[in-house]
Amino acid sequence: MSRQRLEIRVTDATRDAAAEGLRVDVYCLGRRAAKLCSAKVGPQGTLQDPVLTSEAIRPGEYEVVFHVAEFYRLCGVAVPPIPSLDAVPFRFGISAEPGPCTLPVRVSPSSFAVEVLK
Numbered sequence: 001m002s003r004q005r006l007e008i009r010v011t012d013a014t015r016d017a018a019a020e021g022l023r024v025d026v027y028c029l030g031r032r033a034a035k036l037c038s039a040k041v042g043p044q045g046t047l048q049d050p051v052l053t054s055e056a057i058r059p060g061e062y063e064v065v066f067h068v069a070e071f072y073r074l075c076g077v078a079v080p081p082i083p084s085l086d087a088v089p090f091r092f093g094i095s096a097e098p099g100p101c102t103l104p105v106r107v108s109p110s111s112f113a114v115e116v117l118k
Contacts, residue, residue, distance in 0.1 A: 004057040005100045008047040008064065013108040014077075018045030022071040022107070026052070029061040029091070059096040064103065065089045072109050084110040092116050 006026070010019040022041040026049075028034055036056050039049040051057070069083040085107070094101045095118065102117040 003053075003055065004059065004094055004098065005053040006057050006062070006094070007052070007100050007102040008041075008105065009045050009102070010041045010047070010066070010105045010107060011045055012071075013106045013111060018043055019071060019105075019107055020045070021074060023067040025065040025067075027063045027065075028056070029063055057094065057101075059094055061091065061093050063089055063091045066105065066107060066112070068107050068109070068112065071107070077109060079109055085112055088112050090114055094118075 008024060010022055010024070011017065012019040019041050020043050023038065024041065024047050025038045026036045028036055037049040037051045039047050042048050066088045068088050069079050069086040072079050090103075092103070097118060099118070104115055104117065106113045
């Protein structure tokens with residue numbers, strides 16, 4: 001049986017390109033809540049970390065935090081001291097069905113959209 005894996009793809013809506021450099025934190029929730037990884041989106045728009053394809057990804061609840069304001073500040077965008085979007089949390093579940101759980105995400109300084117594909 002194939003194991004679970006989590007695929008996160010992030011697009012910068014202001015450039016319609018990969019949000020390369022956006023920091024993303026991944027947590028498992030529940031009784032054994034823990035931070036699984038913190039990684040940056042790569043040039044292809046995907047989050048690359050070995051834990052996302054490891055045994056750590058199994059059925060359960062997860063939270064992913066997208067550091068949107070930090071990303072745009074590092075890109076030289078004028079983000080106000082109190083931004084519309086700062087660290088954006090998103091909670092979701094992964095079922096027992098084998099295969100990837102994919103999160104395509106689009107961000108801008110003032111918008112955030114995500115879908116859960118299984």
